[in-house]
Amino acid sequence: MKVALVTGASAGIGEATALALKDAGYTVYGAARRVERMAGLAERGVKVLAMDVTDDASMVAGIERIIEESGRIDVLVNNAGYGSYGAFEDVPLSEGKYQFEVNLFGLARLVQLTTPQMRAQGSGKIVNISSIGGKIYEPLGGWYHSTKFAVEGLSDSLRLELKPFGIDVVVVEPGAIKTEWGGIAIENLMKTSGDTAYAPQAKALAKFFDQAARGSHPKVIADVIVKAVRARRPKTRYAAGFGAKPILFVRRVLPDRAFDALFLGALRRFA
Numbered sequence: 001m002k003v004a005l006v007t008g009a010s011a012g013i014g015e016a017t018a019l020a021l022k023d024a025g026y027t028v029y030g031a032a033r034r035v036e037r038m039a040g041l042a043e044r045g046v047k048v049l050a051m052d053v054t055d056d057a058s059m060v061a062g063i064e065r066i067i068e069e070s071g072r073i074d075v076l077v078n079n080a081g082y083g084s085y086g087a088f089e090d091v092p093l094s095e096g097k098y099q100f101e102v103n104l105f106g107l108a109r110l111v112q113l114t115t116p117q118m119r120a121q122g123s124g125k126i127v128n129i130s131s132i133g134g135k136i137y138e139p140l141g142g143w144y145h146s147t148k149f150a151v152e153g154l155s156d157s158l159r160l161e162l163k164p165f166g167i168d169v170v171v172v173e174p175g176a177i178k179t180e181w182g183g184i185a186i187e188n189l190m191k192t193s194g195d196t197a198y199a200p201q202a203k204a205l206a207k208f209f210d211q212a213a214r215g216s217h218p219k220v221i222a223d224v225i226v227k228a229v230r231a232r233r234p235k236t237r238y239a240a241g242f243g244a245k246p247i248l249f250v251r252r253v254l255p256d257r258a259f260d261a262l263f264l265g266a267l268r269r270f271a
Contacts, residue, residue, distance in 0.1 A: 003027045003070045004229070005062075007053060007110065008080035009046070010037035012179030013129065016222035017077055018046045024226050026075065029066055053080045053106025054098070063113040072121055075229045076114045078107040079129045081147075083185035085205070086192025088142045095192075096143045103147035108154065115162065124167040125229045128155045129221075132173050132244050136251050138263065139201050140193060144185075159236060170228045171237045175244030176215025185209055200271060207270035215242035 004021045008014035009030030018030040018041055030041045031051035038048040047069075051062045066073055081103040084095055111126060118124025133141070134148035152171060159169040186206045193202040220241050228234040239245050251259055 001025065001027050002074040003029070003066065003072050004075035004077065005029045005031060005049075005066060005073060005110075005114070006077040006079060007031045007051065007106075009041060009048075010034050012181065013174065013177060013218045013221045014077075014079040015041065016218035017079065017225050019044060020219065020222040020226045021075070021077075021229070022046055024230065027070055029062075031062055032080070053110070054101045056109060059106070059109055059113060063110075063117075067117060073114050073117050074121075074123065075125045075127070076110060077127045077129070077225060077229075078110060080106060081129065083141075083144050083181055083188070085140050085144060085185050085189035087140050087196060087198035087202070090193045090196050090198065091143060099143045099147055100150070103144075104150050104154070107151065111158065115167065118167050119162075119165040122166045124162075125234070126158070126162070126167065126169045127225055127228060128169070128171050130155070130171050130173050132175050132239065132247055134171075134173060135248055136259075136263075138205065139267075140189060140198065140205055156236075168234050169236075170234050172221060172224060172228070173237060173239040173244060173248070174221050175239070175241035175247065177218055177221060177241050178215055179218055182209045201267075204267050204270040208267060211270075216240075 004026045006014050006018045009018045010032035018028050022028045022045055028046045029049050030038050030046045031049040032038060033052045035048055035050045042048050049062045052058045084099045107128060128151055130151045131148045133145050134152040137145045155169050155171045162169055186209050189202050189206055224238045224240045228238055239248050
């Protein structure tokens with residue numbers, strides 16, 4: 001039986017993906033910091049791991065356990081991440097660094113830890129959960145978008161690097177999804193810039209996020225991930241969820257200034 005590891009499995013896309021892969025016949029390990037929040041997954045037969053993607057020891061221990069128990073890793077779904085928003089001037093550099101630790105370096109370290117096993121067995125699928133935010137941008141989202149742009153670039157390089165070893169690297173770019181992400185982003189945004197010179201932008205963007213939170217169910221993304229890992233020759237990228245494809249299409253065809261004007265015009269509706 002093929003073995004999958006899903007990070008950020010305590011809620012949202014990660015939880016839905018762990019269940020979808022289990023239903024598809026995989027042995028699934030769900031990883032998150034808060035093991036108690038994965039009790040429902042354990043009841044469904046998912047093996048749960050305590051893992052913090054900013055803690056190297058916990059990642060090493062998690063991969064060692066999987067290899068010891070199952071002897072292989074066929075699928076890595078790098079889903080752990082969060083949205084940290086606020087005016088660039090207002091966000092402490094320490095928070096910017098932490099955003100990269102969670103959204104990029106944790107992902108990168110797990111790729112390093114799983115690649116030797118996949119390379120030895122001559123096969124594997126690495127699915128990196130990016131975002132449409134890896135292709136577009138917003139005011140007050142400089143750190144978050146930087147991390148997702150970085151995930152896109154890293155994934156492209158890895159795709160070429162690992163192809164000779166039978167390892168596929170896939171990027172999934174969700175649009176608006178009903179998860180905790182929006183609430184966390186709004187909380188960070190208002191805490192950081194709700195009372196600064198950027199307060200008008202922060203309040204408008206918070207309202208915008210509140211609307212976007214009424215997006216697609218996480219299972220939409222989970223189903224795309226299952227499709228990608230079961231495909232003999234998966235696409236390099238999958239965009240899914242509310243608004244993802246039309247937004248990326250508009251970004252692709254519009255010059256920067258036109259996209260700037262379109263986004264700022266939409267944001268003014270929430271001012």
